[in-house]
Amino acid sequence: MPNAETFKQKRRFIIRLGKALHKFGTNSFRSEAHLQHVADFLELKAWFIITPTSLTFTFLDDDDQEHNFLVRVKPSELDLGSLARTDELVDELISGKRTLDEALERLEEIAEMPNPYGKLISFFAFGASSGAFAMLMHTSWNDVFWSTILGLIVALFIFWAERSKRVTEMLEPLSSLVCALAASAIASVDPKVNAPLVVLSAIIVFIPGLSLTLGLSELSARHLISGTARIMDAIMTLFKLYFGAFLGMALGSFVWQPLPFEASEPLNDWTAWLAVFILSSTLSVLFRLRGKDAPWAILGGFVAFGTSLWASTYLGLALGAFAGAFALGVYSNLFSRVMNLPSSIVLLLGLVVLVPGSKVFIGLNTAISGKEMLHVPDIGSQTFLIFMSLVAGLIFSNVAVRSRKSL
Known part of the structure; x- marks a missing residue:
């Protein structure tokens, strides 16, 4: 194969690999390090700048001419199963078990794979994760039950957002608003429900604690643009969630007049271990x-x-x-x-x-x-x-x- 065609093929694989890593939720400094490792193996002079919203690739060919590729992307969700498959694919390429053409084809297959758990299991995983979080907060079984029910409602909104761009744009505040309204209605007939905590548990899948931690990790690694962007995105998500919950609780208090809260007996300490098991198991499903x-x-x-x-x-x-x-x-x-x-x-x-x-x-x-x-x-x-x-x-x-x- 001529050098020019070989260069184009290597460049194409690196770009598609970078897009795949971003799609699967890999953070910036790990993506850049992995792409550089693959580029060195392919004997390709390349530099990368990866952020949550953009990918920049620069390649140098045999004539010392630069080839730049920039793409605008959206922050992605975690897909750890596809990430593991992609890593195995790179190992197979490096070990010679796959050619570059085969690797490109396999990379496309991985990127197009559907959710291995399907809608039904994912639906119950959302609800169980909300209930498990309520258990970790040492609240009552009553709150755990209602957190699970509202978590299932949040799952319906997430599935709806996959089909509607308009819902996607308002997913977080809309979900927290509906959960807050529902929690207020429940609290109007059941005084033992800690409505704010139930709302928090129901929308826990949106709370960007992991994003904040990863953003701080990127800042500590001197990836300043990526870390700042990730932290600001997490803060805005928190604001949207809180506004929806605040508005929902205010409207609910006006419509249903919740009863004064009566604290229930908290859960035993051993339930925290059960909560960790349930939460970890459901996250295995949600992270695919x-x-x-x-x-x-x-x-x-x-x-x-x-x-x-x-x-x-x-x-x-x-x-x-x-x-x-x-x-x-x-x-x-x-x-x-x-x-x-x-x-x-x-x-x-x-x-x-x-x-x-x-x-x-x-x-x-x-x-x-x-x-x-x-x-x-x-x-x-x-x-x-x-x-x-x-x-x-x-x-x-x-x-x-x-x-x-x-x-």
């Missing part, structure tokens, strides 16, 4: 993990939660989060070295169990309304310290045990 990878990811959730819980009794919440993130990072890097798969597969799921995104929402509610959704002293400073501890824990874990993969 492959069946053979899901048990390792669920175990990562227990590693993160158990270490954090144990360390918190001796070191406090912030340093407990640091210990949990450190243990999770070491575990995910060991998983990568042993299984020859990206550490992100187990890292991101376990990180969701640790991130305090819900506390940001609670703090926002306390600051604006002056009312406490839950009694959490010094929630602002506590949340900030936990976020910093999570980032620091991940950095230290990468120093202690290096991952075999760039993803």
